[in-house]
Amino acid sequence: MPAPRRMTLAxxxxxxxxxxxxxxxxxxxxxxxxxxxxxxHQADVRNSAIPAIIGLDETRFVSMIKAYRSGERSDSIxxxxxxxxxxxxxxxxxxxxxxxxxx
Amino acid sequence: xxxxxxxxxxxxxxxxxxxxxxxxTIAQGKARVVIVGGGPGxxxxxxxxxxxxxxxxxxxxxxxxxxxxxFFSNLxxxxxxxxxxxxxGYDALRTAxxxxxxxxxxxxxxxxxxxxRLAGGQTLPYDRLVMAPGIDFRYDAIEGYSESTAxxxxxxxxxxxxxxxxxxxxxxxxxxxxxxxxxxxxxFRCPPGPYERVSLVADYFRREKxxxxxxxxxxxxxxxKQELFQDSWAQRYPGMVxxxxxxxxxxxxxxxxxxxxxxxxxxxxxxxxxxxxxxQTAGRLALDTGLADExxxxxxxxxxxxxxxxxxxxxxxxxIIPGEMPKSAFxxxxxxxxxxxxxxxxxxxxxxxxxxxFNTCWSFLAADDAVRIGASYAVVDGKIAATQKxxxxxxxxxxxxxVAARQAVAWYSAITADMFA
Numbered sequence: 216m217p218a219p220r221r222m223t224l225a226x227x228x229x230x231x232x233x234x235x236x237x238x239x240x241x242x243x244x245x246x247x248x249x250x251x252x253x254x255x256h257q258a259d260v261r262n263s264a265i266p267a268i269i270g271l272d273e274t275r276f277v278s279m280i281k282a283y284r285s286g287e288r289s290d291s292i293x294x295x296x297x298x299x300x301x302x303x304x305x306x307x308x309x310x311x312x313x314x315x316x317x318x
Numbered sequence: 319x320x321x322x323x324x325x326x327x328x329x330x331x332x333x334x335x336x337x338x339x340x341x342x343t344i345a346q347g348k349a350r351v352v353i354v355g356g357g358p359g360x361x362x363x364x365x366x367x368x369x370x371x372x373x374x375x376x377x378x379x380x381x382x383x384x385x386x387x388x389f390f391s392n393l394x395x396x397x398x399x400x401x402x403x404x405x406x407g408y409d410a411l412r413t414a415x416x417x418x419x420x421x422x423x424x425x426x427x428x429x430x431x432x433x434x435r436l437a438g439g440q441t442l443p444y445d446r447l448v449m450a451p452g453i454d455f456r457y458d459a460i461e462g463y464s465e466s467t468a469x470x471x472x473x474x475x476x477x478x479x480x481x482x483x484x485x486x487x488x489x490x491x492x493x494x495x496x497x498x499x500x501x502x503x504x505x506f507r508c509p510p511g512p513y514e515r516v517s518l519v520a521d522y523f524r525r526e527k528x529x530x531x532x533x534x535x536x537x538x539x540x541x542x543k544q545e546l547f548q549d550s551w552a553q554r555y556p557g558m559v560x561x562x563x564x565x566x567x568x569x570x571x572x573x574x575x576x577x578x579x580x581x582x583x584x585x586x587x588x589x590x591x592x593x594x595x596x597x598q599t600a601g602r603l604a605l606d607t608g609l610a611d612e613x614x615x616x617x618x619x620x621x622x623x624x625x626x627x628x629x630x631x632x633x634x635x636x637x638i639i640p641g642e643m644p645k646s647a648f649x650x651x652x653x654x655x656x657x658x659x660x661x662x663x664x665x666x667x668x669x670x671x672x673x674x675x676f677n678t679c680w681s682f683l684a685a686d687d688a689v690r691i692g693a694s695y696a697v698v699d700g701k702i703a704a705t706q707k708x709x710x711x712x713x714x715x716x717x718x719x720x721v722a723a724r725q726a727v728a729w730y731s732a733i734t735a736d737m738f739a
Binding site (some may be wrong): 242243244247248250251253254255256257260263264265291292294295296298299 | 648690733
């Protein structure tokens with residue numbers, strides 16, 4: 216069950232300061248969705264057949280997901296991922312991945 | 319530091335609510351989660367709980383000092399990957415993530431007292447228990463097959479010693495010998511696994527023992543990625559592989575270990591190497607704890623992975639009834655993340671998002687040729703259901719298959735890091 220709203224917000228502000236990142240959209244959804252990415256995409260690897268995605272530019276990530284969803288990009292695994300993400304979820308994930316790269 | 323594991327503040331914020339929300343029954347006021355089983359499911363639950371809910375005490379109970387993956391062991395059987403590359407230790411979980419790792423066997427769970435008893439005599443109280451007991455084998459299903467028979471006719475359906483035994487037997491097998499693989503009925507761990515094994519053993523035979531033959535005696539009449547496997551066997555290994563379903567043979571009835579023979583309803587097959595993969599159930603401790611139903615597998619709430627039979631105990635991985643998900647290491651890893659979120663929410667009041675799952679099973683047809691099957695999943699009508707599915711096709715270019723093979727190798731590195739690093 217969620218903690219009472221006021222407490223969550225107050226604590227979020229403190230923790231957000233600690234993390235050096237806090238926006239109204241950050242409710243942990245991006246972090247949760249990113250857990251699935253971590254099953255295949257390693258955090259810090261070069262020249263892997265599965266690219267690192269942490270630190271990807273937010274706008275670029277969103278357009279990549281759109282391209283997988285439309286079929287313009289062809290990998291069937293990423294198409295399945297893209298089709299299971301809503302616009303809001305894609306944005307939250309994009310924001311999380313981009314900001315993780317700045318830490 | 320793995321940057322994947324730095325969590326968002328909202329979930330940390332939730333855990334900070336511990337003081338108000340939890341019922342700290344253990345000394346020092348820290349609620350304790352005990353996780354039994356340090357395979358793909360258990361290790362992932364431990365790591366993600368430790369990262370997302372630092373106010374909890376996380377204890378992982380695992381008998382072995384290293385986990386040896388069953389996934390990718392077919393590459394080892396074919397001489398394409400060293401044995402040691404499949405071993406993963408627990409040092410990072412202990413030192414980088416602050417998890418208490420206890421190398422001992424859990425022998426009994428008392429759901430009423432909320433305790434786990436270890437073989438070494440220790441009793442661990444818990445606020446929540448997560449069990450990732452994997453599979454066990456039904457030794458009563460094939461006459462003559464028992465735990466000791468498994469040394470003569472290895473199942474190699476766990477990593478480690480069993481895989482090494484089968485590799486030794488394959489290496490010692492004379493050219494022209496018959497390799498018999500007995501494939502289990504559904505449901506079982508790693509649905510494409512037996513057929514990937516056929517492909518990679520065939521690849522090894524083609525290189526080292528070109529006159530050898532492979533016979534599959536299957537308890538099923540169809541299997542995962544069947545068209546892809548059979549197409550590849552016909553093209554790459556013509557005349558080497560024969561697959562006989564139970565509706566043709568009447569099924570495997572008995573084995574004669576001393577002669578390495580396998581008996582079906584009407585025939586006896588004398589093998590040079592016999593790989594008998596028996597029917598399976600949830601791991602024994604889950605059965606002993608009363609967590610399995612009459613199917614031999616454990617029903618869970620798919621939103622939380624909490625047992626439907628014993629509230630307060632969660633289960634992940636091969637032992638559960640997973641809806642449309644297969645029994646795979648990837649599935650266990652995926653379920654573990656939802657489970658960790660649910661356990662943290664129950665004990666600390668942190669936020670719980672809608673359960674989402676994902677799985678991909680790569681299968682090698684040869685060293686540089688792999689195919690993929692998988693899906694994303696959500697909870698539909700109280701069950702885990704596939705929402706987006708994908709599968710490789712016959713007739714794909716060699717280049718596409720080679721890319722998939724390289725992806726599979728990259729995936730192994732990533733997912734084992736996600737579990738153990």
